[in-house]
Amino acid sequence: MKKLRFNKTQQTGSNMIAIRKLDAGLPDFQAHLTALLAFEASEDEAIDQAAARILADVKARGDAAVLEYTNRFDRLSANSVSLLEIGQQELQAALAELSPERRGALQTAADRVRSYHQRQKIECGSDGFSYTEADGTVLGQKVTPLDRVGIYVPGGKAAYPSSVLMNAIPAKVAGVQEIIMVVPTPDGVKNPLVLAAAAIAGVDRVFTIGGAQAVAALAYGTATIPQVDKIVGPGNAYVAAAKRRVFGTVGIDMIAGPSEILVICDGTTDPDWIAMDLFSQAEHDELAQSILLCPDAAYIAAVEASINRQLPLMPRQEVIRTSLVNRGALVKVRDMEHACEIANHIAAEHLEISAENPQHWADRIRHAGAMFLGRFSSEALGDYCAGPNHVLPTSRTARFSSPLGVYDFQKRSSIINISEAGAQTLGQVAAELAYGEGLQAHARSAEYRLKDKPQ
Amino acid sequence: MKKLRFNKTQQTGSNMIAIRKLDAGLPDFQAHLTALLAFEASEDEAIDQAAARILADVKARGDAAVLEYTNRFDRLSANSVSLLEIGQQELQAALAELSPERRGALQTAADRVRSYHQRQKIECGSDGFSYTEADGTVLGQKVTPLDRVGIYVPGGKAAYPSSVLMNAIPAKVAGVQEIIMVVPTPDGVKNPLVLAAAAIAGVDRVFTIGGAQAVAALAYGTATIPQVDKIVGPGNAYVAAAKRRVFGTVGIDMIAGPSEILVICDGTTDPDWIAMDLFSQAEHDELAQSILLCPDAAYIAAVEASINRQLPLMPRQEVIRTSLVNRGALVKVRDMEHACEIANHIAAEHLEISAENPQHWADRIRHAGAMFLGRFSSEALGDYCAGPNHVLPTSRTARFSSPLGVYDFQKRSSIINISEAGAQTLGQVAAELAYGEGLQAHARSAEYRLKDKPQ
Numbered sequence: 001m002k003k004l005r006f007n008k009t010q011q012t013g014s015n016m017i018a019i020r021k022l023d024a025g026l027p028d029f030q031a032h033l034t035a036l037l038a039f040e041a042s043e044d045e046a047i048d049q050a051a052a053r054i055l056a057d058v059k060a061r062g063d064a065a066v067l068e069y070t071n072r073f074d075r076l077s078a079n080s081v082s083l084l085e086i087g088q089q090e091l092q093a094a095l096a097e098l099s100p101e102r103r104g105a106l107q108t109a110a111d112r113v114r115s116y117h118q119r120q121k122i123e124c125g126s127d128g129f130s131y132t133e134a135d136g137t138v139l140g141q142k143v144t145p146l147d148r149v150g151i152y153v154p155g156g157k158a159a160y161p162s163s164v165l166m167n168a169i170p171a172k173v174a175g176v177q178e179i180i181m182v183v184p185t186p187d188g189v190k191n192p193l194v195l196a197a198a199a200i201a202g203v204d205r206v207f208t209i210g211g212a213q214a215v216a217a218l219a220y221g222t223a224t225i226p227q228v229d230k231i232v233g234p235g236n237a238y239v240a241a242a243k244r245r246v247f248g249t250v251g252i253d254m255i256a257g258p259s260e261i262l263v264i265c266d267g268t269t270d271p272d273w274i275a276m277d278l279f280s281q282a283e284h285d286e287l288a289q290s291i292l293l294c295p296d297a298a299y300i301a302a303v304e305a306s307i308n309r310q311l312p313l314m315p316r317q318e319v320i321r322t323s324l325v326n327r328g329a330l331v332k333v334r335d336m337e338h339a340c341e342i343a344n345h346i347a348a349e350h351l352e353i354s355a356e357n358p359q360h361w362a363d364r365i366r367h368a369g370a371m372f373l374g375r376f377s378s379e380a381l382g383d384y385c386a387g388p389n390h391v392l393p394t395s396r397t398a399r400f401s402s403p404l405g406v407y408d409f410q411k412r413s414s415i416i417n418i419s420e421a422g423a424q425t426l427g428q429v430a431a432e433l434a435y436g437e438g439l440q441a442h443a444r445s446a447e448y449r450l451k452d453k454p455q
Numbered sequence: 456m457k458k459l460r461f462n463k464t465q466q467t468g469s470n471m472i473a474i475r476k477l478d479a480g481l482p483d484f485q486a487h488l489t490a491l492l493a494f495e496a497s498e499d500e501a502i503d504q505a506a507a508r509i510l511a512d513v514k515a516r517g518d519a520a521v522l523e524y525t526n527r528f529d530r531l532s533a534n535s536v537s538l539l540e541i542g543q544q545e546l547q548a549a550l551a552e553l554s555p556e557r558r559g560a561l562q563t564a565a566d567r568v569r570s571y572h573q574r575q576k577i578e579c580g581s582d583g584f585s586y587t588e589a590d591g592t593v594l595g596q597k598v599t600p601l602d603r604v605g606i607y608v609p610g611g612k613a614a615y616p617s618s619v620l621m622n623a624i625p626a627k628v629a630g631v632q633e634i635i636m637v638v639p640t641p642d643g644v645k646n647p648l649v650l651a652a653a654a655i656a657g658v659d660r661v662f663t664i665g666g667a668q669a670v671a672a673l674a675y676g677t678a679t680i681p682q683v684d685k686i687v688g689p690g691n692a693y694v695a696a697a698k699r700r701v702f703g704t705v706g707i708d709m710i711a712g713p714s715e716i717l718v719i720c721d722g723t724t725d726p727d728w729i730a731m732d733l734f735s736q737a738e739h740d741e742l743a744q745s746i747l748l749c750p751d752a753a754y755i756a757a758v759e760a761s762i763n764r765q766l767p768l769m770p771r772q773e774v775i776r777t778s779l780v781n782r783g784a785l786v787k788v789r790d791m792e793h794a795c796e797i798a799n800h801i802a803a804e805h806l807e808i809s810a811e812n813p814q815h816w817a818d819r820i821r822h823a824g825a826m827f828l829g830r831f832s833s834e835a836l837g838d839y840c841a842g843p844n845h846v847l848p849t850s851r852t853a854r855f856s857s858p859l860g861v862y863d864f865q866k867r868s869s870i871i872n873i874s875e876a877g878a879q880t881l882g883q884v885a886a887e888l889a890y891g892e893g894l895q896a897h898a899r900s901a902e903y904r905l906k907d908k909p910q
Contacts, residue, residue, distance in 0.1 A: 105887035124580035139842050144821045146855050160892055193891055229855040251855035255703055273903045279896035315895050366599045370869035376878035376904050377871050380897040384885040387594050388869035400601050400684040400706035402867040412857040414825035414843035416832050423831035430839040432560035436648055437615055440770050441734035442835040448728045449831050
C-alpha cells in the first residue's frame with residue numbers, strides 16, 4: 001500500500017502532539033481513511049513455523065514437552081506439569097488479600113457482567129425451539145453448552161483481571177461444565193488480581209503455562225491438562241499463530257487486532273472528556289487507534305488543545321503519544337449523518353456517540369462492536385463494569401462478527417422428526433432432487449419410507 | 456498414529472464387503488474408535504503456498520489476475536471478468552427449462568428451507584434486546600445483518616444445487632442485502648440445476664470463477680467483483696486453504712471435513728432402510744464415514760447382510776464400498792444408553808436415532824450437528840427438503856459449532872447508555888479497577904463523569 005502524506009493544519013512545536021487532522025469533505029479522504037485503517041497482523045513466517053513445531057511436539061510428547069517449553073520460556077524449574085497448577089485455595093487466598101475497595105469493585109463488575117449475560121442467554125434463544133407441522137412432522141433446534149473451555153490469559157504487562165471476568169463469566173452463564181485457565185508466569189511472578197478474578201469468575205482449574213505450548217495442551221490434552229472444546233482469550237503472536245492452527249480441532253474466538261475507539265461527537269461534550277476517552281484507548285499500546293469524527297472545526301481544535309494540555313499529565317504518555325501520532329486522527333465531517341456513514345465503513349470495535357439524542361444516531365449504525373451512547377457512557381465504564389462484554393471485534397471485523405457472548409459457549413443441533421405422513425411428501429421431493437444430483441442411495445433411502453415404493 | 460488392526464467377525468469372500476465390526480464392550484474399543492474417527496485434513500504445504508501466492512496476486516492485480524487464473528485453470532478464454540458474470544436472465548432461463556417435477560421439487564425444498572430459517576430468525580433473538588436499570592442506564596444488544604456475502608459453489612462432480620439453497624436462503628432471511636455467488640465452470644460447462652437453484656434462492660450476482668482466485672476476489676474485491684463481508688460454502692483444498700488465510704479480512708464458515716452419519720438403532724427398523732441410510736452417506740465420497748451403533752448383534756448381522764445384498768445394485772457402489780471398508784463400522788453396544796454416550800463422544804454431523812421413542816434418547820445427546828429422530832427421518836430428507844440446514848459441523852466439531860443458520864449472517868453490537876446517575880456508581884468501580892491494571896487514562900475518563908471528581 002502506498003504511503004500517504006497527511007495534511008496538518010498547523011505546525012506542531014516540540015511539545016505539540018502531531019495528531020493528524022483530516023477533512024472528510026475533501027476528495028482524497030477515502031484514500032486517507034483506507035491508509036489510516038490499514039492494519040495487517042504481521043504474518044511472521046518464523047513465528048508461525050515455531051508455533052507449528054511446538055504444537056506438533058506437545059501433541060506427540062504431552063506433559064514432557066509442555067514442561068520443557070514452560071521452564072525454558074518462562075525461566076522456571078518445575079519438575080512436573082501438575083506443580084504448575086494453582087489450586088482453588090490459592091485463588092481464594094488471592095481474593096481474600098485484596099483491599100476491600102478493590103475486592104468490592106471486582107465483585108461489582110463480576111455481578112454486572114453476569115447479570116447482562118444472563119439476560120443475553122434468555123434473549124438469544126438459548127432454549128432452542130421446536131414446532132409441529134400439520135402432518136405431525138416436528139422440526140426444531142436444541143441448544144447445548146460446550147463441555148469444557150480453555151481461557152488464555154496473557155502474563156506480563158497485558159495481564160488484565162477484567163479480561164478473566166469477561167471470558168469466564170459468559171462461559172459459566174452458558175452452562176459450560178469446566179473452565180480451564182492458562183496464564184504464563186514468567187520468572188514465577190503471579191498476578192494476584194488475575195488470580196482473584198479467576199476465583200470470582202468461578203474458573204475451575206488454573207495452570208501457569210502460556211505461549212503456543214499452552215494452546216497445544218488445551219487443544220490436544222495431555223496427561224495432566226484436560227483437552228478443551230474451545231479456546232478463547234488474547235495472546236501474543238505465538239499464541240495467535242497457534243490458535244489459528246488448532247482451529248478445527250477446537251473452536252477459537254476471533255484473532256484480536258489492536259484495540260480501537262471511534263468517537264462521534266456533535267461538539268456539545270466537554271472537550272477534556274473526549275480527549276481523555278481518546279487517551280484511554282491510546283494508552284493500551286502503540287498500535288491502538290483513536291479517531292474522532294465531528295462536524296465542528298472549532299470543537300476539534302478545542303479537543304486538540306485539550307490533548308496537548310493533558311498529555312504531559314498522563315503516566316503512560318509515551319504510549320499514548322505514539323499511538324495518537326501513528327494511528328490517531330481528528331476528522332472534520334460534513335454533519336452527523338456523514339459521521340454515521342463513515343462509522344459504518346470503519347465498523348469500530350468501540351463507538352462512542354457523545355451527542356444530544358444519541359439514539360437518533362445509533363439507529364443509523366449498522367456496524368460496531370459496542371456502542372456507547374451519550375456523554376456519560378465513556379468506554380472505560382464498558383471496559384470494566386457496565387455489563388456487556390469487553391471482548392469485541394477489532395480491525396473492521398464488526399462487519400461480520402460479534403462481541404464475545406453466551407452464544408460463543410453454546411452450539412445448536414437441528415432436530416428433524418419426520419412423521420410417516422411427512423415422509424410421503426418429503427420423500428418424493430428428496431428423491432427427485434437426489435436423482436438430479438446423481439446420488440441414488442439418497443434417493444432410495446427416501447423412497448424406502450414411501451408406502452408406494454417405486455421399483 | 457499407530458495403525459490398529461480391527462477384528463472381523465467373519466471371513467469376507469470376494470463379494471462380501473469387509474466392513475469392520477467392533478464391540479464397544481471390549482477394553483480396546485476406545486483405541487479402535489479413536490483410530491476410526493482420526494481424520495486430519497491433509498495440510499499440504501504446497502497447496503497452502505500456492506493459495507497464498509494466488510491471494511497476494513489477486514490482491515495486487517485484481518481483475519487481471521482473476522482472469523488469468525480462471526482462463527488457465529478452467530481452460531477458458533474470456534477477455535474480461537465481466538464476461539464471466541451470469542446475468543439474472545440466464546439464471547431464470549435455467550429455472551424455466553427444468554422439468555416441472557424437478558422445478559417443483561426445487562421450489563418445495565426452497566420454501567421449506569426458507570420457512571425453517573424464518574422461524575429460526577424469530578426464535579434466536581434477532582430483534583436484539585434492551586433493558587433499563589433503576590438509575591436509568593440502558594443496556595442491550597442490537598442485531599444487524601451482514602451487508603454482503605459471498606457463496607462458494609464447487610464445480611464439477613460436487614456441484615449440488617441443494618447447497619446453493621442451503622447457503623443462500625439463510626443469508627436472505629437474515630436480511631443480507633447482496634449475495635454474490637461464485638462457481639467455477641471448467642471448460643465452460645455450466646450446471647443448469649445450480650443456476651436454477653441460484654434463481655430460486657434469490658442470489659444477486661453470479662460469477663463463473665473458482666479456486667483460490669475466487670476466494671481472493673470476494674475477500675479483497677476487484678474492479679468487477681464486489682468485496683464481501685463473509686464467504687461461505689465448501690470447496691477443494693485450495694479453496695479451503697485460501698479461506699483459512701482470508702479469515703479475519705472477511706468472515707468464513709467452518710472448514711468442512713468429510714461428511715459423516717452415525718446411526719443409533721434399537722433393532723426395530725427394517726435393516727434395508729438402515730443399510731441404505733449408511734450408503735447414502737458413503738456414496739458422497741471415499742472419505743465419507745458411516746457408523747451404526749446397535750445393542751442387538753443379530754440385527755447388526757441383518758444390516759450387514761443387507762449391505763452385501765444391496766451394494767451391487769447401487770450405481771455408485773465403488774465409492775460406497777471404499778468408504779464403508781476404509782471408514783465405516785458396525786458397532787455392537789451394551790444398550791441404547793451406551794450408544795448415546797458413544798454418540799456424544801463422536802459428536803457426529805448427522806445422527807439418526809432410528810428407534811422406538813427416539814426423543815427419549817435424543818434427550819441424552821449433547822453433541823450432534825443434526826438429529827434425525829424416528830425411522831421415517833432418513834438423512835436424505837434433511838439433506839434436501841426437511842427445512843433445517845444441511846451445512847453441518849463435521850469431524851467432531853459439533854462439540855463446539857452449529858449448523859449454518861441465520862445467525863451466521865447476522866452480528867450483534869452491544870448497547871451501553873449510562874445515565875448520569877449510573878456514571879457515578881460505575882465510574883468509581885471502573886476507576887478502582889483501572890488503577891489496579893495501571894491504566895490511568897481509563898480511570899480519569901471514568902472519573903471525569905463523576906460530580907465529585909477526585910483531584
